[in-house]
Amino acid sequence: MNPSQSPSPNFTFLSDENSIYSVMDNYDFSNLMFSVGEGGSNGLIQEETSSPTTIVTGESGGSGSAFTTLRKKESTLDCKNRGSKDGETKEMGHRVAIRTRSKIDVMDDGYKWRKYGKKSVKDNTNKRNYYKCSSEGCMVKKRVERDGENAAYVITTYEGVHNHESPSHVYYSDMVFDHDNWKQHSLLQSIQTFPPC
DNA sequence: CGATTTTGACCGGCGC
DNA sequence: GCGCCGGTCAAAATCG
Numbered sequence: 001m002n003p004s005q006s007p008s009p010n011f012t013f014l015s016d017e018n019s020i021y022s023v024m025d026n027y028d029f030s031n032l033m034f035s036v037g038e039g040g041s042n043g044l045i046q047e048e049t050s051s052p053t054t055i056v057t058g059e060s061g062g063s064g065s066a067f068t069t070l071r072k073k074e075s076t077l078d079c080k081n082r083g084s085k086d087g088e089t090k091e092m093g094h095r096v097a098i099r100t101r102s103k104i105d106v107m108d109d110g111y112k113w114r115k116y117g118k119k120s121v122k123d124n125t126n127k128r129n130y131y132k133c134s135s136e137g138c139m140v141k142k143r144v145e146r147d148g149e150n151a152a153y154v155i156t157t158y159e160g161v162h163n164h165e166s167p168s169h170v171y172y173s174d175m176v177f178d179h180d181n182w183k184q185h186s187l188l189q190s191i192q193t194f195p196p197c
Numbered sequence: 198c199g200a201t202t203t204t205g206a207c208c209g210g211c212g213c
Numbered sequence: 214g215c216g217c218c219g220g221t222c223a224a225a226a227t228c229g
Contacts, residue, residue: 115202115203117220122218122219
């Protein structure tokens, strides 16, 4: 572990503004973008020089243009499990990719994650890390990798829906609209509360 | 001392 | 059928 990677406790939006800004110092959310790829032909967001953070959600691979490497995988993984074959109800499929300009690799979003793997992938010189939600019975996974072309960016991909509340959920849900800045946080909240596939 | 990370091995899907 | 590649497992090491 590298303690110096986590300058601020976590993503829990406590009522202490200082902690908020220390977070904002490490993550650049100044231009959060959102896109739900629900069948939208091009719902995926384009990369814009002015948007340091990009979020891609949804199950269908769509046909965007940014996120080439990411999308490639999306198309293979792609919520295939909900296919009507066998009555298997695999509760996965909801996926959210967040691309953030960040000094640190792992965004602590209030959940507790346990690392279970690390891999170097082909189109990316950097390593990709795999995390699982450490809550019992919660199968949500998350991968974290640095953007191969822009080491300043971190791509975090969440997969699945938590079957429990975030330990910190209660804190920020109450104060989402307290300040202008909280608009961004409300987006983050949305990420955590996506409906099932 | 329990929980978490590390890391190489293993496995399954996909393309050729 | 084989090899590549990405994802997961699991034992050992490390941390708090």
